[in-house]
Amino acid sequence: xxxxxxxxxxxxxxxxxxxxxxxxxxxxxxxxxxxxxxxxxxxxxxxxxxxxxxxxxxxxxxxxxxxxxxxxxxxxxxxxxxxxxxxxxxxxxxxxxxxxxxxxxxxxxxxxxxxxxxxxxxxxxxxxxxxxxxxxxxxxxxxxxxxxxxxxxxxxxxxxxxxxxxxxxxxxxxxxxxxxxxxxxxxxxxxxxxxxxxxxxxxxxxxxxxxxxxxxxxxxxxxxxxxxxxxxxxxxxxxxxxxxxxxxxxxxxxxxxxxxxxxxxxxxxxxxxx
Ligand SMILES: [Zn+2]
Numbered sequence: 001x002x003x004x005x006x007x008x009x010x011x012x013x014x015x016x017x018x019x020x021x022x023x024x025x026x027x028x029x030x031x032x033x034x035x036x037x038x039x040x041x042x043x044x045x046x047x048x049x050x051x052x053x054x055x056x057x058x059x060x061x062x063x064x065x066x067x068x069x070x071x072x073x074x075x076x077x078x079x080x081x082x083x084x085x086x087x088x089x090x091x092x093x094x095x096x097x098x099x100x101x102x103x104x105x106x107x108x109x110x111x112x113x114x115x116x117x118x119x120x121x122x123x124x125x126x127x128x129x130x131x132x133x134x135x136x137x138x139x140x141x142x143x144x145x146x147x148x149x150x151x152x153x154x155x156x157x158x159x160x161x162x163x164x165x166x167x168x169x170x171x172x173x174x175x176x177x178x179x180x181x182x183x184x185x186x187x188x189x190x191x192x193x194x195x196x197x198x199x200x201x202x203x204x205x206x207x208x209x210x211x212x213x214x215x216x217x218x219x220x221x222x223x224x225x226x227x228x229x230x231x232x233x234x235x236x237x238x239x240x241x242x243x244x245x246x247x248x249x250x251x252x253x254x255x256x257x258x259x260x261x262x263x264x265x266x267x268x269x270x271x272x273x274x
Pocket of ligand 1: 158174176177178254255256
């Protein structure tokens with residue numbers, strides 16, 4: 001109902017209320033791209049607690065549900081996500097350049113980097129919770145989400161991008177990556193963070209969102225259970241949830257998505273690190 005409400009609200013803004021005056025009865029163009037929406041319209045959709053994790057489109061390619069920006073086409077949506085990803089990639093490059101690579105350094109620099117890492121480890125031990133089990137592939141000082149939030153052989157059942165929705169059969173944009181996982185598989189936070197929200201809805205099922213530094217958030221869907229609660233500090237590589245089959249799915253799996261500065265990005269490049 002909330003989605004329908006927002007959509008009607010948006011239509012009213014775009015088309016205009018016919019009772020207001022004859023001038024507004026002139027046919028208005030349906031928004032072709034996000035550029036046709038006003039700043040206020042975009043913000044009202046994004047700040048209303050509306051957290052679509054998947055958008056769906058009609059046969060002509062216009063978004064009909066789960067839209068971040070109502071009425072736009074799949075191509076528009078993918079372009080927005082690509083733009084977001086490009087901005088985030090600049091941040092990723094900067095972050096990776098800050099990580100010491102001892103093999104490329106002189107002895108002096110190596111020692112300095114070692115000291116920096118030891119100092120950092122001390123700070124982490126002091127301020128972030130110990131966790132067990134932990135993901136051995138995730139460094140304890142990792143501040144941004146890199147790598148896969150699962151341990152062991154991970155099989156991607158549905159990559160990021162445009163797809164036909166496996167349940168509804170409608171064209172859709174998949175804003176995350178699906179990993180196959182038996183119910184009860186541990187999910188690990190890929191970076192130091194704070195649990196932003198834990199919720200349940202029809203499509204995501206049991207959901208979890210963690211905020212990290214540098215403007216990153218990670219989103220997890222279809223969980224069996226969430227082991228942390230809102231406001232909890234979580235360490236990098238610490239177990240935070242168990243995978244499940246809740247929400248709209250064709251079988252047990254983990255839906256994993258990354259947001260940067262409040263916008264979804266293509267997470268592939270981040271998942272492939274480590
Ligand atoms: Zn998914």
